[in-house]
Amino acid sequence: MNQYQRITLIVGAVVLLLAIITTPKVIYFRGGKRVAGQYERNATIDPPNAAIRSVGVIGATVLIFFALKGIDGE
Secondary structure, three states: OOHHHHHHHHHHHHHHHHHHHOOOEEEEEEEEEEEOOEEEEEEEEOHHHHHHHHHHHHHHHHHHHHHOOOOOOO
8 A cells, every 4th residue: 555545545534524524414393392482303414315425435535546556655
């Protein structure tokens, strides 16, 4: 593994974390009660959207990793 591949893996891990954290939230409303002028709600990460983004980032990282395999950068 050369230095470019290591850098690619580190950057890929950071981008994967950002892709999961910045996934849009889905808000589920519970019941019809209003609490202090607001409906009770629970915001959670949308799992299918986060999975699609994660697979895209992982796929791109793996492709770049293997593309850099032939480059000498010891």
